[in-house]
Amino acid sequence: MSFSPFDHPVLSGLLGDDETARHFSALAEIEAMLDFERALAEAEADQGIIEREAAAAIVAALGTFKPDLAALKAGVGQDGVVVPELVRQLRAAIGKPHDKAVHFGATSQDVIDTGLILRLKPVIAHLDATLSEVTDRLAGVEARFGSRLMMGKTRMQAAIPITVADRVRSWREPLVRHRKRLDEQRGEMLVVQFGGAAGTLEKLGDRAPAVRAALAAKLGLADAPQWHSQRDRLADFASLLSLIAGSLGKFGQDVALMAQAGGEIVLQGGGGSSAMPHKQNPVAAEILVTLARFNATQVSGMHQALVHEQERSGAAWTLEWLILPQMVAAAAASLRQAKALAGQIEAIGT
Template identity: 55%
Template sequence: MSFTPFQAPLLAPLLGDARAASLFSVRADLDAMLAFEVALARAESSCGVIDPEAASAIERAADVFQPDVAAIGAGVERDGVAIPEFVRQLKLHVGAPHGRHVHYGSTSQDVVDTSLILRLRALIGLYREDLERLIAGLEDLRLRFGATMMPGRTRMQLAVRISAADRITAWLSPLERALERLADFEPRLLVLQFGGPAGNLHVLGERGPKVAEALARELGLGRPEGQWQAQRDRIAEFAAWISLTAGSLGKFGQDIALMAQNEIAEIGLTGGGGSSAMPHKPNPVKAEVLVSLARFEATLLAGMHQSLIHEQERSGAAWTLEWLLLPQMCVGLGAALRLAGNLTGSIERIGPSPERSTS
């Protein structure tokens, strides 16, 4: 078993999501870092901090810049972050006399955090599309099967009769609220991080706020009041939303797995998983994995809340913990949304099977 199941050859087809994983690839991260440096040069040029010729030179060089990934990796082992070596290489590539203007007034955390936000912006777009498709699929199921009457259960025991629409609505409504929550916190999350060495833009002096405003415009991000390099509530709020959404999908998966039991048979599914020893068993694999992913996300969320604790103006330890946890949470939710969509499409019947109702 691989220690990275989201990208392991044997487990990734089930647990992974290639779209989400691609946004945490080396290429995606470096591209976003480079976009930050180019946008910074443009912003500083527009505010009179560096010459327009320098900004143009940096932009031209960035178009053909091929960073040495192995050297950057060695730099991370030494420096704890990729940016010192990345910037060193970019300055050499730009060359004299304009290379010295690369990264001017910025710091490593500005680049790393803004790279993350740029990639989360793309990820949120994927999540929104998946949620909207899933909601439409559940609404279709409610339209097709909603009038069917079936046993309701409380504490896993028979209660009173309910309609299939009652249960489908319990799957659907939390996902609609997930979209509402996403729209609410998205403007708080998708903002520029730009504070310079200690967060107060002291290198840029009185021109700092203008550069920050221009940089936010260049990148299409919001401009918060000040920097947030040691204020990780935005990231933790996003992680909490991931866990909430995955938990709602886990409830859907748990219900499906229970309804699919042979002795209950309250749902008809296509494409169940097979058994190596019992060919009569169509295992509800996708439903089970939704439960696993929900529990996984809830477990990692506790760690993300630990990463809120930053010392003074920057913490290497809390920041590194965030790097360990957040990408897994993001890919896990991508997988859960994919599996939930596939599972919804495999439902052929909701309610007691005709065989059982006539037996």
């Protein structure tokens, strides 16, 4: 049983995206956190913070480490975060004398936030690639049918004749802008989070900047000052996820209305009816509207999560955990459905 329709064994056929879902699994999250701990040990050994023997022991242990998921579940129920129990298990696996070198100078939020960014990196690449594919398919529709005429509608009433190209451009051009926005955000957001207990990296002294830079490099991320309580990058990303879904929702709404009127568009395939076998319902178009409205309602929660009191908030941080993965899934599913829908257009206009 699943609480989320995005990874539901049945509903995910409509609302899910397998490529995105795998990056938000529990195992993917743990793997990203272990990548952080491995890179941290290596970076600290490079800078003389911990012994090289300790780093080697940590890396070796991580190669075979299998977390106790039941203990992690109990630990997060008590501590509010998974990292204390995860670090306890890691230290037990490494054993003395090097166990205390694990996680040195870091805090739970460093591990979890950087783990999120590591997982968002391939997700952003996937979103960008699918945006490109949808844009290309719509350009193909425009190239095939763009010179045909159709009735332009304002306020859902007949206005004046327009070309198919006029309508298709209103679907395609926002997606081109979203790719540019995504590229800009990629540079801003794919940065390491490393601040220690309260953001000062006090245990590392004057070697803190060098350790952080080395950590970022080993993880394939950009270096940046700590951002424990600065959540604007993630809120910006959530806003873009809503824009992507919203623009695709406009595409879906238009197609559904054109299919309803009859004669304006011909779609290949469609959803069947259990009671009316003759029907071909515009399922992909409809679900684009649903997902657009879903992300539009969720984005306000990510803006609520900007309010991180002092140096760390448990409440606002947990709110992000509830909302952001679902918004990513909704945007990815929108792109998947839009790609399919654009490919179903057999004719449009007259």
